[in-house]
């Protein structure tokens with residue numbers, strides 16, 4: 252059996268935005284609490300939770316409902332980037348390895364105040380190279396800067412042969428992807444558009460940061 256056939260992935264939560272300009276909503280005002288889209292990827296012995304979306308006390312129920320797993324079954328928690336809504340549940344997994352792209356670690360290390368409560372979390376995260384780092388068999392990081400400088404998704408070929416990219420906030424929703432658009436809080440809008448172009452060229456299936464997955468007919 253090839254490595255590709257061993258990779259399985261499941262969507263844990265289908266996220267939504269606190270405000271969505273494609274629904275006619277004003278980006279200056281939050282209309283609702285945000286929920287990020289999160290996924291579980293399994294390859295060999297690795298069980299990787301990508302972007303724990305809910306408060307720690309809610310994570311056991313989510314894992315049970317969506318994957319029949321317990322907190323102790325998760326071997327790695329991977330944060331695509333350090334925004335709060337993509338790591339609400341991080342502390343529910345004290346035994347897992349916590350991973351984040353190295354460029355993202357550096358960016359927030361220079362940005363957080365010395366006394367920020369987030370500093371303890373940041374310091375526990377293991378930096379992994381943002382591009383082409385194999386965090387489990389067949390699962391590699393893909394640097395997709397713009398939303399934040401260090402954001403990196405995860406790319407792999409699933410058991411059906413599709414190239415899947417868990418892109419997180421490199422594409423907030425399908426509408427943002429189609430429009431090559433950043434969110435109101437994006438760091439660099441030109442880089443956002445370039446990262447979306449890369450997704451367009453390299454992914455068959457895209458899991459955005461705050462929407463369900465969708466298919467992409469590769470450019471070129």
Ligand SMILES: [Zn+2]
Pocket residue numbers: 332334337398420
């Ligand atoms: Zn974000």
